[in-house]
Amino acid sequence: MNKILVSGKVEGIVLKSNDPINFLGTVDKKTGIISDKKHPLFEKAIKDTILVFPSGVGSSVGAYTIYSIKSNNVAPLAMICKKADLTVATGCALANIPLITISDEEFLSIKNGIKISLDTDSATLSVHQ
Amino acid sequence: MELTREEESALKGEQGETMQMAYRILVATGEATDAEKLIPIEWAHLSGVNYNTIGDAGEELLSTVSKDARVTVKTTLNPMGFDIDNVSNYKLDENFISKQLSIKNSYETMGVIPSFSCIPYEIFDIPKNGTQVAFAESNAAIHANSYDNLKTNKESAFSALASAIVGKSPYSSLRKEDTPNITIRMKVKNPNELTYGMLGFYAGKLGDTSVNISGLDEMDQRQSKAMCGGMGTSGTCAKFIFGDGDSDTEKIDFDEKEMQNVHDELNTAEKGDLITLGSPQLGLDEISDLTAKLKGRSFQKRCMVFLPRTVKEQAQKIGYITELERAGCEILADCCTCLTPLISKDDVDAVTTNSIKGAFYLKNSNGVDVNLKSLTQIVEDETR
Numbered sequence: 001m002n003k004i005l006v007s008g009k010v011e012g013i014v015l016k017s018n019d020p021i022n023f024l025g026t027v028d029k030k031t032g033i034i035s036d037k038k039h040p041l042f043e044k045a046i047k048d049t050i051l052v053f054p055s056g057v058g059s060s061v062g063a064y065t066i067y068s069i070k071s072n073n074v075a076p077l078a079m080i081c082k083k084a085d086l087t088v089a090t091g092c093a094l095a096n097i098p099l100i101t102i103s104d105e106e107f108l109s110i111k112n113g114i115k116i117s118l119d120t121d122s123a124t125l126s127v128h129q
Numbered sequence: 130m131e132l133t134r135e136e137e138s139a140l141k142g143e144q145g146e147t148m149q150m151a152y153r154i155l156v157a158t159g160e161a162t163d164a165e166k167l168i169p170i171e172w173a174h175l176s177g178v179n180y181n182t183i184g185d186a187g188e189e190l191l192s193t194v195s196k197d198a199r200v201t202v203k204t205t206l207n208p209m210g211f212d213i214d215n216v217s218n219y220k221l222d223e224n225f226i227s228k229q230l231s232i233k234n235s236y237e238t239m240g241v242i243p244s245f246s247c248i249p250y251e252i253f254d255i256p257k258n259g260t261q262v263a264f265a266e267s268n269a270a271i272h273a274n275s276y277d278n279l280k281t282n283k284e285s286a287f288s289a290l291a292s293a294i295v296g297k298s299p300y301s302s303l304r305k306e307d308t309p310n311i312t313i314r315m316k317v318k319n320p321n322e323l324t325y326g327m328l329g330f331y332a333g334k335l336g337d338t339s340v341n342i343s344g345l346d347e348m349d350q351r352q353s354k355a356m357c358g359g360m361g362t363s364g365t366c367a368k369f370i371f372g373d374g375d376s377d378t379e380k381i382d383f384d385e386k387e388m389q390n391v392h393d394e395l396n397t398a399e400k401g402d403l404i405t406l407g408s409p410q411l412g413l414d415e416i417s418d419l420t421a422k423l424k425g426r427s428f429q430k431r432c433m434v435f436l437p438r439t440v441k442e443q444a445q446k447i448g449y450i451t452e453l454e455r456a457g458c459e460i461l462a463d464c465c466t467c468l469t470p471l472i473s474k475d476d477v478d479a480v481t482t483n484s485i486k487g488a489f490y491l492k493n494s495n496g497v498d499v500n501l502k503s504l505t506q507i508v509e510d511e512t513r
Contacts (some may be wrong), residue, residue: 005157029186061182063287068186084161085365090287093157094150094190 001100005089007120008098010077011128015049016112017041023062023091032074050118051076052110056088066091078118080125082107100125130159130299131166139295147198147294154291159299162282168300171256173204173293174249175241176265177286180229181210181470188228191235198239200293205244205253206236207266208410208435208465215461219471241293245463246437248354250277251412263298265289267361268354268409268486271329274339274368276353280304283338283367303367307339312374315344316384321503322355326485327391328383329359335381336366341374351418351504354409358486395488398498401481404428404511406504407435408466408487413443420449422504426512428457433471438462456512468494481507 019040021027026036027046034041046069056062066088069075078098081088092099098120102110106125110116115128132140140156142149155167177183183191210229211221237243246252249264250272256262258278264270265284273279282288282301292298313332317324325348332340348356360366373380406419416436434453436444441462444450450460464471466487472480472495479498480491488499502510 003160005160006153029184061177061187061286063285064177064183064187064190067190068184071186071189084157086158086161086283086285086288089157089161090154090285090291093154094287096150096153099157 001102001106001123001125003084003101004120004123005084005099005101006092006097008078008096009119009121010050010098011117012048012050012077012115014052014110014112014114014116015041015044015046015076016052016110018054020054020057022057023065023087027065027069029065029068030072030074032069032072045074046076047074049076050078050080050116052080052107054107055081055083056085062087063091063094066097067095070095070097080110080118130156130164132156136167145197147194151198151291151294154287155295155297155299158282158285158288158291159301162299162301164299164301166300167297168261168304169296170261170263170292170298171202172260172262173200173202173289174207174262174264174266174269175204175236175286175289175293176207177290178207178232178236178245179210179468179470180225180232182468183232183286185228188232191232195235195238198294200240201296202293204241204293205246205249206241207247208245209233209463210470212461212463215459220473221470225470244437244439246439247409247465247467248412248437251350252437252439255279261298261304263289263292267367268357270367271357271360271369272354274303275357275370281367283361283365303338307368307370309336309339309341309370309374310378311335312341312343312378312380314380314382315342316382317388320346320352321505322351323483323485323501323503324388325352326355326359327388329356330363330391330485331383331387332369333360333363333366336364338366339368339370340366341370341372341378343371343373345371350412350414355483355485358409358484362486362489392501395485395492395499396501397492398479398500401479401500402477403431403433403472404481404507405433405435405466405472405487406483408482408484408490410465411436411440413440416440416444416449416453419504420452422508423453423456423512426456426508428512430511432458432511433461433466434458435461435465466491472497481511483507
């Protein structure tokens with residue numbers, strides 16, 4: 001783990017995207033389902049997952065989208081990125097969704113569908129076999 | 130990031146939920162920008178005002194936060210969706226108007242100055258050189274860093290709001306001495322505001338947090354604003370440094386060919402159904418110049434002119450507004466071309482504008498085509 005942007009302790013199933021996510025316009029605010037046909041996670045629900053993606057992109061108003069999905073109880077349990085952008089960082093901070101950044105190697109090693117636990121207090125990210 | 134004991138206590142929630150939320154945002158921002166501490170700021174400028182962009186979640190959040198949050202430094206505000214004086218002339222539903230007024234009310238409750246302007250650097254006095262501020266509006270952050278000798282991050286809507294409440298911001302690289310690794314060399318001759326907008330747009334795509342720009346002539350306010358607006362639209366870059374930079378920086382030319390590429394990306398129509406002026410909003414100098422250009426002439430189609438309310442009031446006293454209305458301009462205070470709900474693709478196919486920033490959002494958010502022209506060209510082609 002490189003940086004802890006928003007702390008927390010969670011355990012859940014990874015939903016991974018190798019493409020960045022533009023929260024404004026890509027994620028449905030009410031359902032937490034990816035609505036952009038061109039996105040690799042199209043029609044996937046991010047609710048209660050550990051969402052792993054390279055970084056957020058696009059409008060700073062995307063921070064409001066992250067807040068919306070949390071208010072609507074369809075937010076991920078945590079987010080893990082390679083690079084921290086201010087939109088995702090401040091959106092997660094406001095919504096209190098744990099957010100960390102990891103190295104390229106760690107990013108490669110996390111596979112879609114595996115179960116992982118994250119504990120920022122002890123700075124551990126562990127994979128359940 | 131190192132926090133003081135008092136900051137730690139706020140982050141733990143010992144000073145209430147609002148302070149905890151604000152500190153959580155600042156800590157996340159600080160970690161994202163590699164800041165080592167928080168420093169005091171003297172002025173915050175907030176985005177996230179237009180209901181068209183922040184939606185129901187934003188409206189509800191601000192309504193909740195405003196119950197106990199108060200800003201602790203001078204705080205100004207971006208444009209909203211309409212001008213209450215003439216909103217009935219446009220097709221906006223009741224829900225939009227009531228939600229927008231709720232957002233306005235929340236900000237006012239928090240103690241924010243209801244300036245509804247994206248050009249705070251033009252309508253407020255600029256503090257002394259080197260003053261730390263927190264500006265979320267991208268063109269304003271770039272103008273503050275590049276022209277006004279102020280220091281700011283390119284804040285997000287939430288980081289600026291948190292800074293307004295706490296009175297502090299992360300001490301990121303942009304707040305220190307920044308050395309860009311890229312120099313853009315301006316090679317286009319006889320530039321107008323459109324050229325500078327495209328230069329800014331091009332530079333913003335290449336720079337990380339700042340870029341050097343060389344080869345610029347004396348620029349007027351319209352041209353500087355166009356360049357800041359263009360840059361804020363295309364990337365994450367938040368500062369121009371004027372000059373060639375060190376000998377080891379990468380040098381890239383902005384020539385006729387590069388300009389044509391930007392033009393082709395944003396100009397999608399031969400002509401517009403209506404004209405918009407102001408993105409960023411027009412200041413008093415630009416209104417004065419526009420009035421002079423329109424002397425004895427009238428627009429042959431609709432022309433929407435966006436400006437801050439304070440500028441409108443000054444322009445009214447001088448008589449400019451009467452003159453502009455005579456020439457067929459629709460005068461709109463408190464709102465802006467950028468992300469306006471007043472232009473719908475149901476009624477309009479294409480818009481003529483001299484704003485690169487306006488063009489980008491009209492195309493991507495409003496979904497209309499754009500015809501780019503300089504102001505001089507617009508007056509020549511569209512008035513009689």
